[in-house]
Amino acid sequence: MKTPFVAQCHLPTRWGPMLMRRTDRGLAGLWSDTQAHHPGWLTLPDEPQHPWFQQALQLLEDWPTLRGDPALPPLDPQGTDFQRQVWALLLQIPRGGHSSYGALACQLGDPNKSRAVGAAVGRNPIGVLVPCHRVLGADGSLTGYAGGLAMKCALLDAEGVDYRRPSALPGQQSLELA
Template sequence: MKQHTVIDSPYGPLTLVADDGVLCGLYMTDQRHRPAEESFGEPDDSWSGEAEAQLRSYFAGESKDFTLELRFLGTPFQRTVWDQLRKIPYGETRTYGELATALGNPNASRAVGLANGRNPIGIIVPCHRVVGADGSLTGYGGGLERKRQLLDFERGAALF
C-alpha cells in the first residue's frame, strides 16, 4: 500500500512516497520522470517521521549520511546503479564512466546515465553527484540549477 506526504525543503517541495511504510520515492516539483500523482497513494505522513528528520538534518548541514530503509522499484540493473550512487561520498562527484567501471562494465556509461536519470529517491540516493566525463554538470531530473545548488551546498557544508 502506497502513501505519500509533501515536505518543504530549501530546494522546493519534496514528495516522499512509501510502499508499506518504506521510502520508495522522493520527487521534486517539475522533476523529469516524476510519476503521476495518482501513483503516490493516499496522503498520509504517519510513516515519514524518520525520513523528514534525516532530511532536515541533511539540509541543516548537520548530517551527511542517510540511514533510512529504502525500497527500490526498478530493474535489477537500475537497482545496481542506485546502490552504487549511495557509495559516492558527500561533497564528491563521480563521472558516469567511473560508475560504469565500478560496476565492472566500463562501456556502460550511457546505460548508467539512463538508470541514474530514473533514480526514484533523489537527494537520499545522490544522483546529483554524477557529472560528465569533463566534470561538467550534465542532466539532472530536478534541473541543472538544483543540481548546482545541491553540489555547492555539499561542498560548502563539507568544509565545516
C-alpha cells in the first residue's frame, strides 16, 4: 500500500521531541517520541522548515499561553471514517473545556459507542493540536492518554481545565482534587 505521507521531520518541542508528518493536503501526524502508537520513522524527505511543521512547532511552544483556540495548519489525519468523525469532534472542544467519551458517542448518534470513541481518541495521530487531552471520564477524572498522564495533566493545567487528578502521577505525593 502506498503511503499518503510526503514528508516528515523530527523537532524538539517544549513537550519533548516530536515526529511530524504531512501529506500534500495537510499536517497528518504529530507524535511525541514516547507516545503509544508512535508510527516510527519512514523513508521520506526530511522537511523541518516546511510552513506546516513550523506552524505546528510554534503552536506547541505557545500552547501554555494561548488565550483561545489557535488557527491550525491544514490537517489531514489518516484513519477510518469513524476515527475521522471522532477527531473532528475533538476539534470542537474549546480550550479550557472538556468532554467525555460518552458525550462524544452521543454526538455521533450512538451512546453505546463510547468504547469505540475511546479507541479512536487513543489513536489520534495529531496530538495536542487535535485536543484529545480534553477528553475525560464521565466524572471528570483522568483516563488514559497516549502521550502519558503527566503530559495530559500539563496540557490541561495550561488550559485551565478543571479535572480530578489521580494520586499516582509521577512527581505527585498526594491526591489533589480540582
